[in-house]
Amino acid sequence: MPMQPTLRALAAAVALSLAGHALAAPLAIDLPAQPLAASLRQLGEAAGLTIAVDSSLVQGLQAPAVSGRLEPLEALSRLLSGSGLSYQQSGNTLVISRPSGDTMELGVTSINGVAPGAVTEGTGSYTSGSTSTATKLPLSIRETPQSISVMTRQRMDDQGLTQLLDVARQTPGLSINQSGNAGSDSSSIYSRGFAVENYQVDGEQRLDSNYNSIFQTSDMVIYDRVEIxxxxxxxxxxxxxxxxxxxxxxxxxxxxxxxxxxxxxxxxxxxxxxxxxxxxxxxxxxxxxxxxxxxxxxxxxxxxxxxxxxxxxxxxxxxxxxxxxxxxxxxxxxxxxxxxxxxxxxxxxxxxxxxxxxxxxxxxxxxxxxxxxxxxxxxxxxxxxxxxxxxxxxxxxxxxxxxxxxxxxxxxxxxxxxxxxxxxxxxxxxxxxxxxxxxxxxxxxxxxxxxxxxxxxxxxxxxxxxxxxxxxxxxxxxxxxxxxxxxxxxxxxxxxxxxxxxxxxxxxxxxxxxxxxxxxxxxxxxxxxxxxxxxxxxxxxxxxxxxxxxxxxxxxxxxxxxxxxxxxxxxxxxxxxxxxxxxxxxxxxxxxxxxxxxxxxxxxxxxxxxxxxxxxxxxxxxxxxxxxxxxxxxxxxxxxxxxxxxxxxxxxxxxxxxxxxxxxxxxxxxxxxxxxxxxxxxxxxxxxxxxxxxxxxxxxxxxxxxxxxxxxxxxxxxxxxxxxxxxxxxxxxxxxxxxxxxxxxxxxxxxxxxxxxxxxxxxxxxxxxxxxxxxxxxxxxxxxxxxxxxxxxxxxxx
The missing domain is CATH 2.40.170.20 (TonB-dependent receptor, beta-barrel domain)
Incomplete structure (x- = not known):
């Protein structure tokens, strides 16, 4: 039987206990008819639960008005009625999916709280649940047969990493040979002994055309994460x-x-x-x-x-x-x-x-x-x-x-x-x-x-x-x-x-x-x-x-x-x-x-x-x-x-x-x-x-x-x-x-x-x-x- 860290095992047990209480305790709920994503977020915040869903699944869906003193799962069932969606429970996390389990990979987003997915913004996490940089297949880090690191939005915010060179300095396996000010060709990023010349944005290749250092002063404010x-x-x-x-x-x-x-x-x-x-x-x-x-x-x-x-x-x-x-x-x-x-x-x-x-x-x-x-x-x-x-x-x-x-x-x-x-x-x-x-x-x-x-x-x-x-x-x-x-x-x-x-x-x-x-x-x-x-x-x-x-x-x-x-x-x-x-x-x-x-x-x-x-x-x-x-x-x-x-x-x-x-x-x-x-x-x-x-x-x-x-x-x-x-x-x-x-x-x-x-x-x-x-x-x-x-x-x- 795999050994689990004692501290985490204790925390998990406490979390499950609290989750059971949260799911069973009735709440005074008054949700208007509105976009389903908004209702899911408000329900999660009121019940203290994490509700995770692929953003593509709720796009364009409207939720009915739900009100009364209800248990969270009953309220959730009413919100999902007629949408073709269902949920699965994992601890205090409720994962929304289609019954077949097959969804378009547009990025799993946590409606509230922390849940691993492709999108890292709002999760508070230092890791990601999915990446496609290696093969274009949506694989988890564990499923990818190469070394891959993800610098998440939370990590960048915590350290104030506003430039790509800042991110590279903190990324596992990367080093910088900087002989001058950023903004020229004198700040090369290295990995495994070689200068990094392959840059992508949303998975699309950028050609260096004799001057790839142009990417190294990229500002991070517009990015959810950096996959390396x-x-x-x-x-x-x-x-x-x-x-x-x-x-x-x-x-x-x-x-x-x-x-x-x-x-x-x-x-x-x-x-x-x-x-x-x-x-x-x-x-x-x-x-x-x-x-x-x-x-x-x-x-x-x-x-x-x-x-x-x-x-x-x-x-x-x-x-x-x-x-x-x-x-x-x-x-x-x-x-x-x-x-x-x-x-x-x-x-x-x-x-x-x-x-x-x-x-x-x-x-x-x-x-x-x-x-x-x-x-x-x-x-x-x-x-x-x-x-x-x-x-x-x-x-x-x-x-x-x-x-x-x-x-x-x-x-x-x-x-x-x-x-x-x-x-x-x-x-x-x-x-x-x-x-x-x-x-x-x-x-x-x-x-x-x-x-x-x-x-x-x-x-x-x-x-x-x-x-x-x-x-x-x-x-x-x-x-x-x-x-x-x-x-x-x-x-x-x-x-x-x-x-x-x-x-x-x-x-x-x-x-x-x-x-x-x-x-x-x-x-x-x-x-x-x-x-x-x-x-x-x-x-x-x-x-x-x-x-x-x-x-x-x-x-x-x-x-x-x-x-x-x-x-x-x-x-x-x-x-x-x-x-x-x-x-x-x-x-x-x-x-x-x-x-x-x-x-x-x-x-x-x-x-x-x-x-x-x-x-x-x-x-x-x-x-x-x-x-x-x-x-x-x-x-x-x-x-x-x-x-x-x-x-x-x-x-x-x-x-x-x-x-x-x-x-x-x-x-x-x-x-x-x-x-x-x-x-x-x-x-x-x-x-x-x-x-x-x-x-x-x-x-x-x-x-x-x-x-x-x-x-x-x-x-x-x-x-x-x-x-x-x-x-x-x-x-x-x-x-x-x-x-x-x-x-x-x-x-x-x-x-x-x-x-x-x-x-x-x-x-x-x-x-x-x-x-x-x-x-x-x-x-x-x-x-x-x-x-x-x-x-x-x-x-x-x-």
Missing amino acids: LRGATGLLNGIGTPGATINLIRKRPTADLRSSVMFQGGSWDHYRGELDVGGPLNDEGTLRARVVGAYQENDSYIDRLHERKQVLYGIVEADLGADTLLTVGMDAQYHDADDHARSGRPLFNQDGSLADWSRSDSAAAAWAYSERHFVSAFASLEQRLNDDWSAKLSLSQGRFEYDEVIGYAAGGAPDPATGAGVSLWAGRWEAKPVQTGLDLSTTGAFDLFGQRHDAVIGYSRQHTQYRTTGYNLWWHDDWDSSVPNIYTWNGKDPARPDIKAVSRLDFDEEQSGAYASTRLRATDDLSLILGGRVSDWENTRKNDNFDPSLEDTVDKRSESGVFTPYAGVVYDIDEHWSVYASYTTIFKPQSAQTVTGSYLDPLEGKGYEVGGKAAFFDDQLNLGLALYQIEQDNLAVSIPGEFAPDGSQAYRAESGTKTRGFELELSGELAPGWQAMASFSRNLVQDADGNKLNTDIPQNTFKLFTTYELRGIGNGLTVGGGVNWQSEIYSNDMGPNRVRFTQDDYAVVDLMARYPITHQLSATLNLNNLLDEEYYTSTSSSYQGAPRNATLGLKYDF
Whole structure:
């Protein structure tokens, strides 16, 4: 018989006892005729019960008026009469479903209280009950034969994680190599030793088109959750690297009216405001909308850096019939920064000693800036075909616009006596990429050999048109890049050079593919997940030089019929534990260039993963252990201090590389009111001779964050805290003496507290880097992590 934690077993027994009392005690009920979702919420709040339902099931349904002194279950039966819905009881949770149990997966939402489902908003949980990022099949975390983490809405709210880089820092298995301010290409996210290049929004692939770091400043206010799938993900992404896929899932309209405002202030003149309003637009509840907005302005612990962020998001859902759902929406995000630096100051002095900079010392020229603007529109049509199958068509278009004038004092090395010897790197890049996407899929279930199986079949296409002006990078005519005295420098001297436009660059990237996956249940305990994708990819780069003495160039690369197989097996040992194994291949054409300007050959390889998973307490607590190995050829390895002819970083190809490691993660509810997320990850990247690669990425990381609600204090005080630890990182051949620079292992401690001042008004305090740990965030410059800081937020729900 499986052992249960004593504390949780006792809590469960108490909960069942209370549930029985709540379900039997008659209540004075007076519910008007109104949308069913509103009646379910009001009943749950009055009875102190959790009522969980797939939002698609109650869309457009009206509940009759129910009044009198009734037991909750009797009242619920009256509300559901004539709707074709029924309920099942699990403790103090009532789950609404169709009698057949087959529903369109539009996201299970808790009408009130906590219940695991796809949607995490309002659950208070640090885990999710369903995810489809790996295979597009709606599987639980335990049923997915790969490592997957979910950063829920509650986790992001608890720690004030408002940017994607903030989320990545806290996510199991991810690390950040940050050598400069956010808003450039110097803040790479890594997983399993590889830079993350696969980004999705609502499951739709975003092409990087030579500048995927544009996604890393995404604001989190518009998203319900972030699903992070580690390992190779070619089944749905087609072309991609084996590090991870980051899938941002947007918030959806709610079945009843919900509104909130939030104001936040913090260190270094940090100010932020958020507005979130959503609900039905008509009495029938068949038309629903939501609007989310945010504005943020802040200085920084780094001198002179100033940022502004503006976000607006709108979405409308319409029930065109009992089985048809139309969704349209748009979002816009602006991120602007003045006195912006792509790097920190030099690490070493001219005499080879380590430079002693303050964390506040800026490398930015006063005229340097970064502007990142993004506007997207999207639409989807979902159709229930029958009780078993549904189809979905999604369309999207995103218009990016970025402009970065680059100027940062990272060249040379300072003379400790005079401050001379440092120079500026200067240049500019700007573009207006436009990406369109289409995804058509059908998902359902079928019976075969006495078992119920799942399947998805689909086709996707993405196209990016990328028009940009090429500018001189790093060296400019009639311009002296020298900083007179770095110790007294205010960023104004030397003045901005004449950064000349030298070419017109046109990129066109297109990817398309057909995919299919299925979960076949060989027995009740054994599932086989099989899939495959056939992809076509084409990239055309045209360079029109303004200098007539230089030859124009056209580079066209394409791949067709690339097959990416996927195989996984999951075996349920008992009701809680399972073991799994999975396999897939890796293929990705690369934009990395050699010192001569030629592109590296496509990245190719294989990925293997085995592990065990467990789910406890109605899937509200998930545990996972994964062991993996990745074998690759043509891995891009940067060459320090070397540049390609266009001024970008130069790389060499390394074949026969192996990446091995393991990951351990725990997430969810340990006991009533106690949420936690803890993980340990180890990763080792080696070349064919066994030498370490990517030593500037930590081999080992440990992350923990937990909160606990002290219900006996006032209205209920929630306290929390956590620690992020990483092992040492280093780079060789650094500084004038070509030595090894090492950042030792370090830990950063954070604390938080939240208190509901009233039923509608709550305050949240975050203290970050409580022990004021000093550390470098990369081994390529003197850029350092933020010192101790605090934010205080007030949120009002109405």
